Amino acid sequence: MQKPPRPLPQATPETKEYWDGLKRHELRIQRCSDCSQFYFFPRPFCPNCQSQNVQWQTVSGKGTLHSYVIAHRGHPAFDTPYVIAIVQLDEGAKMMTNIVGVDDPTAAKLPADAPVQIVFDDVNENVTLPQFKLV
């Protein structure tokens, strides 16, 4: 049976800069100029203090493995088992992603708070997804 396609994102005006940055292999997120906090997902105001004084910044793509599941029954586009993770970027914001490059993932291979690094996955000419690997 043919696998269905992986669900892909469609940018909105508020998130276009993020997705365009990934196509250039840059991780660009927003930081509040008033409370100084980085946040995710993109929106034109800070969800921590509601200030509209926010700026885009290119960040390091380094972070830690904050939490995760190992999906053994999941989306039909994915080969199981696969890892759905929350990565906490070194700049502070948290985002969902996958941990790639771990064969037959188990809890023992994925210690909590392990350092991770972004990998840019060029799915097609329009979409690049942020994936992470263990460092």
Added chain:
Amino acid sequence: MADSTALRHKTAIVGAAETNTVGILPDHSMLQLHAESAFNAVADAGLKMSDIDGLACVAPAQVSEYLGIMPRWVDGTAVGGCSFLIHVGHAAAAIAAGYADTVLITHGESGRSRVGVGGFGGGPSTIGGQFEAPYGVAGPPTMFSVPIVHHMKTFGTTEEQLAAVSVATRAWAVKNPRAMMRDPITVDDVLASRLIAWPLHLLNCCLVTDGGGALVMVSEERARDFPKKPVYLLGRGENTAHQGISSMRDMAVWSGAAEITGPEAFRMAGLGPKDMDHAMFYDAFSHTPMYALEALGFVGPGESGPYFAEMHTAPGGDFPMNTNGGGLSYTHTGMYGMFAIQEAVAQLRGEAGERQVDGLETSIVHAPGGMFSATATLILANQ
């Protein structure tokens, strides 16, 4: 400013019923599940459908059309499984304000058989479509479960402790003839069941069923004139915090419960955790009641794992919880909160049969909507 304590003990549930059966019901559409439970609850209250002048459910236009009623007050709050707890709180305010006298709250969901049900999920430009779906989330087992590892890391919570929640809950289901899963299970059985999304095994996950439930609420003044013993609303709290699990504020803490719904419900009731005789903590997965127990202050942060492992919540324990068998073993239509209220009412009325807990005066009902996204708490009493 007005104070919610003015509404303590001012309204009561006087009708409560589920569909004739729950489980696998391919001969009922979603709307018929609403209707069957609605007629049962109205009959339980000794009323006729024409007596209803207020309606709350997740789709009030559809349900009023289907039932053929024209309520003068409606609430369509639809934030997932805790919506019905929120409807109860809203109905209390509406009755006190004179917006309605006799409120019907309904739930019906063909979660298993999918009869007369629309589509699910949003498009690729929604927040979830952009920032969660591309990573292979596939419904609640791979979404609601995402925070658990952070709880394990923070507090040392174990897979065995998660399994204990399922074991204690199944022990109650053994006593409930309407429950779908009635064979006793052990911690080893849970750990040996197939992996769904580590750390969750199959027996850490709720059922997927069809069914419905409904309630009738009136003012405290009228409540004693109905056939059944009234169940009074003492306190309520409600909150929304996020939609996607990746935006959960603190993955080790159910913030909506800890900061908003618990404090508000207890303050309104004038009671605290030690005053609660019985609990219905929505168990979508084994960890959901663990997060509830900590957030509502029944135990300290990180203490829920050992607490469940000691079987305090099982039959014979000192804090009976999820006494119908819960979403894990009784039934789970998708938005289970209505069934949690139904069991609290049954226990407070003394109608719970073999699983009846003696001497109950209070019950706390607590539920999430979505993935810890919305939260609601009710404190109910029979005095």
